[in-house]
Amino acid sequence: MFREVATECLHWCAGYKIQKMDYCLVSSARDIMSCFREGNRFLPSPPTNVHVHSIYSNNHVLIEWDDSDKNRDSTHWYWVYWKKVGTNEMDRDRVEKKFYELTSLEPHSTYEFVIKTNNYHGTSIPSEPLVINLSRLQAEHLTSDSQILTNVMLTLLFFLLIFAAIAFVYYGSSKHRFLSKFRSSNSSSLFGGRRSTNNGSNIGVSFENHAYNLEDTIQMQEATGTRNGTQNGNHHHNNNNNNGIVE
Known part of the structure; x- marks a missing residue:
């Protein structure tokens, strides 16, 4: 392939520097460019x-x-x-x-x-x-890994804070709705509110003094017992009178 080029000049065909530059230019002036192009065409490129x-x-x-x-x-x-x-x-x-x-x-x-x-x-x-x-590269590598880990931890912390804020807002809103319903229900019960049964009838709800209700019940029972006793006595007296009549 490089038949017409002097041995001392063959390295120039591969792109290397040569020591006898003047000699190669004189001895192979006609073929040196074609030699270089031929070598450039077949030789691989560097990585x-x-x-x-x-x-x-x-x-x-x-x-x-x-x-x-x-x-x-x-x-x-x-x-x-x-x-x-x-x-x-x-x-x-x-x-x-x-x-x-x-x-x-x-x-x-x-x-x-x-x-x-x-x-x-x-x-x-x-x-x-x-x-x-190697020592400098390893230190830079460790610093890079540490920075990556720090960034990951900060990202996780950021998302955790967002999640906690959303949970806090949701909890506060749910608690407010629950307290509103509870207060509304208590207000209806305390002020004589009415509630409906399954069949649609209304049941009155009121809170009264049970001591007065108990006293009224006892008085009613005593009055009823006295009235019944009087009626029974009169009936017995009438029966005796009737027994004493002789026709």
Whole structure:
């Protein structure tokens, strides 16, 4: 494929920087642009949206990314590169899926990650670097979780207050209606109100002094007894008189 391009210049076809720029321009000036276009057509694009998906502890993290639109349907895999910021030692690992789990990292150190896409034609340029500090990320994660929990609790408290206010208003209204009915019923009974029976007849209701009613009843019974005794005595006297008459 890159037959007419010098070996020292092949990396330029993949988009990499080369050390012998002047030499490549002179030796391959005619073919360098076509070489670059050919490589750009077949080589995959770098991953996008490289981010931290999950933080399991202060030394355990899961990184995730997305495929670019170019060459998405082609067969490809990924190379994950990471190093501690301030050092030249870099580690890498090949993965088939769009995430990578890292463990045994130093909690208070800052790390830099880049991802490359690879296919049978070559490797893409590196993705945008992801720089993270696990201790800082974990603190931000805990703060975010705490803020979410606080918001949930405040929302629940707000709805509880609304429910309590509605219940209080309903209770006050029901109590007022009950007291009004109770007072109306007592007023009707105390002031000689009338109530209806099942057959529609009215029954008078009144409250009187029972002592006077009892005294009147006793007097009526005594008067009735005296009147009955007098009548019986007169009848007995008449019978005796009649018995003494001889025809």
